[in-house]
Amino acid sequence: MSKIVTLGEIMLRLSPEGNSRFVQVDSFDVIWGGGEANVAVSCANYGHNAYFVSKLPKHEIGQAAVNALRRYGVNTDFIARGGDRVGIYYCETGASMRPSKVIYDRAHSAIAEAKPEDFDFDAIMEGADWFHWSGITPAISDAAAELTRLACEAAKRHGVTVSVDLNFRKKLWTTEKAQQVMRPLMKYVDVCIGNEEDAELCLGFKPDADVEAGETSAEGYRGIFRAMAEEFGFKYVVSTLRESFSATHNGWKAMIYNGTDFYESRRYDINPIVDRVGGGDSFSGGLIHGLLTMSTQGEALEFAVAASALKHTVPGDFNLVSIAEVEALAGGNANGRVQR
Amino acid sequence: MSKIVTLGEIMLRLSPEGNSRFVQVDSFDVIWGGGEANVAVSCANYGHNAYFVSKLPKHEIGQAAVNALRRYGVNTDFIARGGDRVGIYYCETGASMRPSKVIYDRAHSAIAEAKPEDFDFDAIMEGADWFHWSGITPAISDAAAELTRLACEAAKRHGVTVSVDLNFRKKLWTTEKAQQVMRPLMKYVDVCIGNEEDAELCLGFKPDADVEAGETSAEGYRGIFRAMAEEFGFKYVVSTLRESFSATHNGWKAMIYNGTDFYESRRYDINPIVDRVGGGDSFSGGLIHGLLTMSTQGEALEFAVAASALKHTVPGDFNLVSIAEVEALAGGNANGRVQR
Amino acid sequence: MSKIVTLGEIMLRLSPEGNSRFVQVDSFDVIWGGGEANVAVSCANYGHNAYFVSKLPKHEIGQAAVNALRRYGVNTDFIARGGDRVGIYYCETGASMRPSKVIYDRAHSAIAEAKPEDFDFDAIMEGADWFHWSGITPAISDAAAELTRLACEAAKRHGVTVSVDLNFRKKLWTTEKAQQVMRPLMKYVDVCIGNEEDAELCLGFKPDADVEAGETSAEGYRGIFRAMAEEFGFKYVVSTLRESFSATHNGWKAMIYNGTDFYESRRYDINPIVDRVGGGDSFSGGLIHGLLTMSTQGEALEFAVAASALKHTVPGDFNLVSIAEVEALAGGNANGRVQR
Amino acid sequence: MSKIVTLGEIMLRLSPEGNSRFVQVDSFDVIWGGGEANVAVSCANYGHNAYFVSKLPKHEIGQAAVNALRRYGVNTDFIARGGDRVGIYYCETGASMRPSKVIYDRAHSAIAEAKPEDFDFDAIMEGADWFHWSGITPAISDAAAELTRLACEAAKRHGVTVSVDLNFRKKLWTTEKAQQVMRPLMKYVDVCIGNEEDAELCLGFKPDADVEAGETSAEGYRGIFRAMAEEFGFKYVVSTLRESFSATHNGWKAMIYNGTDFYESRRYDINPIVDRVGGGDSFSGGLIHGLLTMSTQGEALEFAVAASALKHTVPGDFNLVSIAEVEALAGGNANGRVQR
Amino acid sequence: MSKIVTLGEIMLRLSPEGNSRFVQVDSFDVIWGGGEANVAVSCANYGHNAYFVSKLPKHEIGQAAVNALRRYGVNTDFIARGGDRVGIYYCETGASMRPSKVIYDRAHSAIAEAKPEDFDFDAIMEGADWFHWSGITPAISDAAAELTRLACEAAKRHGVTVSVDLNFRKKLWTTEKAQQVMRPLMKYVDVCIGNEEDAELCLGFKPDADVEAGETSAEGYRGIFRAMAEEFGFKYVVSTLRESFSATHNGWKAMIYNGTDFYESRRYDINPIVDRVGGGDSFSGGLIHGLLTMSTQGEALEFAVAASALKHTVPGDFNLVSIAEVEALAGGNANGRVQR
């Protein structure tokens, strides 16, 4: 059981039921999620002492966000309370050739307007084993970017391993702004997670494969991995490789590089996908658990890929699976027979 | 069938089902409402050509707001499309001694940041018979206050009757700001609707009765009505008088003054209340219909009070009742026997 | 355990959830009901061998109607299968001063177009103790009126007690047609149930009290009861007396006359009413059970009134209560304490 | 933005949730649909001024049908109000090898009993660009067939392009009756849409391929297309080609012939299908938009096929998709990646 | 129409909606099921006089179980009432590589603690044509095993055909205990249903194929079938052969041996699976109907396999399909076209 810290935003996700479209429903499912919050829940599920650090309003909607995290065992002691609003995203679930659609309404959220004095990063990082953040956090606002930097510095002061999921979001910032903010933060990072697109858009590495077209030739990633490890001194460079056949059918595998060896995981054919949102975060959560508790990067990666494959079958952002379930799948049991 | 124009904001209301509290639910009912939108729906129900003027984002959530209005027959041709977000309010329905609770998340909505060039008020007011707005609209933002002024001026240019529901909202502005904005707008107003509290907070008239305590002695209103009519030249001064016994049990009546005579309506005992939100707006909608189509202020007021009494039994902000239903109640049929 | 036969129509009731109005919902609750079907369910709940006789289409919607009856223990062996459609009624639940509203769509249903050869009334009445029908059945169509007459004749051939609930429905026929059909059928009837309005509209007896206004002076009923018993030779004349304060608050009691004595029941104050539809049928069901198993008309009436008071708290047309529950209430336990 | 008129019936569709069967549910989803109404909604979604012409009862269920159309922007000014009932169809959604099942209860609906004087077809067609109807409309009743003829004549008087979707329904009429009614109406038609089965059953053209078995060799259609164009003078003959692998997996493409050239569209593999009902109507809606706004029959057809492929992923009869979404798919983007 | 008796337990199944996990829901669907109850429902659907024999508490939850059976036409006259609790199983529906999960809470149920005097097995078997039980019934408790023996003896006294579905449940007993109880009961059995795993675990026959790995080479079954028929004198030995590709995609076929000939059925590819629970029971129900009414074992098996393939598309334990639907599929119509 390790102490794992994540920093970011938890949002209220409002989703029509099933495959209904935004304009045809009279109720929204209330789902809570956000990149780093999702990672925290995964880590808590695996038995770790997971902290999610953020800021949320004092009112009941803010409290509901806190409760969602507590429900799944995440420690919320370092969530500052205050600010005006909870970030929202509307999310409609696609099917077949109709993609899922996300509409963000997250500007002016409490964490976007948080200040350094809302957090005592030394207390937060004290005794921590791992600190994880994603490219979404500094993209939220300049204030949040500053918080990210402060958190990274504190992590390094306390000898905490730092991982990042690059996660470029074009609605939040431009490529130019992203690189300007992200590149300086890479010096704090030990484990860098991100597909080729993220690597290009956040860090400026040009991919060799046409990701949008569903090409995921692992070969194409090797050059970039080496270059990234070299430039920023990452201990591990990791990427998931998604093949998008349709909104409900994907191929899913991943690759890791520890500066010496490449390891490519087993591939999963996911069909049907129940909820694709949070898939990448569940990979990060699985990888953190794997690197903290397993002896090889290959074992860690297989755990992460199996965990995130399972996530695609769980409604909501959070990956509500146990170590035993992940290990059963990673161990090869994918036939879906009823567990009685 | 008259052309009736309203200007304001329509918001996405997110409500837990039944009497559940915000923190205990996993879905929200999607309800659309807002003071002036509610009035427009009432007027459309009564067969008028009702226009709701506002601004909404181009995305699907903005479209869903437009659709909600179209569904009930409101003309949306003058709704500008653009801006970032749809205003939201979270609303939890109380019971017995537990009050309903509203949490606003409406800052930065499209209409709050709309500009005069988004609207052609002369086209909007062309041929109109009535223009209605409430004190919420100018309270949203300075930009919205400016739009209100422009709309009032255009209405007067086109000989349109103007009504206002004072509707003070302490979360949106201070008493000082309210009076500074509202008092200059009163010169455009023909029909002023508002209880004593509104009159004091928006216009500076000190009430004689302790409204919060549930006192609704109609006598106490007469002095204020006379003073208001005198100072601003209102043709009609109108107020509802609510007795709040509990969140689910209210008394409900109203009073009108045409500069000469006072008329006090029949009183309704509403128990249980199904949804109290929009009660005042349904009164305004009923009053507009009454004043446009009936021969005495008394008939108009009885229609308005019966209409709004019925609203308390309808879920959601909109008052989905017909003229026939209102007239049956105003005519004395309140025994609730099944209509087969 | 007696064999009890009822003849009539079971309809698909489509109801918005809670107090929502027809025009605002995206789903309807599926409820099954109809005067005589409701009586059959009550009798089955009290342990009797209750038969419901009707005709329903062979398709799955017809089957769903059969299943609804079987679920609650009603014998469906004599339901003919065939015809085109299942009768429908849309029902919206009111609250406070807003009445519940029913829209019928029952024309051309299978039972309305059934033929005598669809039923073997001698087999149906063989060994039966009681036959119940209501004024709705002959009102459905001339064919259904003919079926009613044939059933009554068979009942008399087999020495079966016959009860009728007059139940005038102005949407189905005129007063003239009703009297022309109903009066000749009264010669088969032993127990006549119906309030003053029904007595007037179906049989031509002029009431002394203004029922619509909620007056239920039991005195006013005595004269009519005596006249009805005299003219038609009823063994019992019975009426419920409803005070309609609002859609959700009623007073409820009943009166019975056995040709010699009048008995007036205890009065129940029902607040809130959960579902008022089927209230009269639950009274008939309780009365049949009472007259079959109890030694005095007073006991039978108290059982019937308590049963039907409870019905007002049960969603749907069927009165899903047990003998023990009815007796507890009739015995005076109305404090509503949790039964653990 | 063109004025597009459709004539037909809108029905209340009652559907169990998800894949539940009729006999196992306690609620029905309320969905509104009908061939021509579906086409009207598609056209309104693409920005056209779409009119749906029909007749609906004055009660609230009729109003709910009107509201469903208004919600999605369809103009309902020419819907006559009156008659007894709203047509109903019960629809259960299949999966895998279990087919979806439809039970009709539409006889005696308001439009089936409408009269010519309910409509002013000259006013309706004044300024219109397009008039669309389907073989269902004249099949409803002789009265409706007469209305169809009157509408076609008015369309021709006003120079309106006329399209028909042959859409044979064996529950509504026989092949003989269909041909007797439909063949004389073909002289008004410019664009004829219908698969081989429809062509045979409505017009008497014998297909060359075994459609039921899923064969959709486009070749087999050429001969029929030529013959149809020749006999009736159609400007365009169009057909969709569905491969039914299972209730949830279909292949989907289409073919068009302008009297000179054949064009066969891209093929979509739709898996899973969310709701197959309305698929053909969404094709007609897309084709009308395409032929009105695009320069080649090929572009129009690709738009129509992509639009209707998307429809299969949207719950309900209406195809709630935008031009941008259709064009993205027609442009080749079918990978289903989340749109953020 | 034959009289068919089954003996076993009906349980309350509590399931999250859709693919949600146990820990994330705020409501459970209420589904009723249990091996032999499921068989009884199938038989009732096919028009047989099906009896389910069990014991259930007198309270309302016990009554709800009775009602669920009555709803679908099962005769419940021989269900004893008493005992403390209704058995429960929690069931979560998987998707793709995530298996469905069942948590049992069935100890101490009324049937597990029932006594021989609760049942009059001679009355139960009087006039019966078939008696079916599964290996779950004797596994519930020693008392239930004794009931099973008594029922089998009575069946034989009355010349009733006996079938068993071996159905080993490792949560209920060990292999040793299973064999010790089951082997002596085989002498009463005419038709033995069970896959290789069941044959090994319940009866001690070692399978030749690796069932868990999805191998279903029909060849591997022949030797076991012959050995089973020889040792126990079964008239028919039957097995389903499931290929588990994922929780939502299975292959499905079956094999039967009448002591002389083997018959292997058509294979169905089921994708997606809606609800896999009760699949085996629906096979038994179909087989009983087939062997009772058809002239060859091949026809019976094809009916059983088609019936159970359809079951996988129906939510809940019960297989709510008609003979016509099964025969349509068995006849080759698997294209899933809408049935209008």
Added chain:
Amino acid sequence: MSKIVTLGEIMLRLSPEGNSRFVQVDSFDVIWGGGEANVAVSCANYGHNAYFVSKLPKHEIGQAAVNALRRYGVNTDFIARGGDRVGIYYCETGASMRPSKVIYDRAHSAIAEAKPEDFDFDAIMEGADWFHWSGITPAISDAAAELTRLACEAAKRHGVTVSVDLNFRKKLWTTEKAQQVMRPLMKYVDVCIGNEEDAELCLGFKPDADVEAGETSAEGYRGIFRAMAEEFGFKYVVSTLRESFSATHNGWKAMIYNGTDFYESRRYDINPIVDRVGGGDSFSGGLIHGLLTMSTQGEALEFAVAASALKHTVPGDFNLVSIAEVEALAGGNANGRVQR
């Protein structure tokens, strides 16, 4: 912020939606509750460090119980994991004269079969300020009674204040058994909560008033309070006084005695009641907070009564209200006006 410990059982409550009866629903709301768990949630809501001590199975249903507590901030570190089942109670919500009904299925739950070695009571009580239990805990089983004794002893060793809610449950034990177990435990108790019925049944004090009849003359309680305080040395004796007019309308007040003075609280008229279950527990929770933080027994009692009055308006067992909401009501603001 005090450390407060409670010991008991948390159960899965399965409730039909709204006022539906057990036999008519197809889903159950999942609600978590139990006397001491409810108290813990109240204390957590008031900002205390509240621990709930119990035992729950390791499976997901046990986990869901843990999550329900964590969601509302209760510390679950001392919940032992193991055992077979989660206790269940079915609860149907009454209305008007129909009482709510509870069916228990809690035998053999994990806590009922827990052992002393499952808990380290010294660690649990270390640093605690308050320990609360109810008469339900020792009534569950002899094992649970032993745990209660051990917990009380540890509490006394650590100087922790102990409160008990007598809470007699006739389904769990007899009066004789209750007194035999409870009386010896009273020596550990500082604050004794219980109405007259509890005092009689658990401790053998004969009440002076007819509680069942709704008499709640506070006078009648004084003698018993004095006697109880004298015999057992309680610092406070407290009782709620409920007037049961119907299932949805109660009067509610309370009385406290500190050995010197009596204080009788304000009386609340609760109408309608939304959910009465947990009302007593919310009183205990409020009282603990009051006695820990307020200066007089009167203030503490008023807080407790207002808190529990509010509970009656909140669905579920838990009292999800804040200190501010309770204080507003205790301060006299009961008019239920919307809080914006």
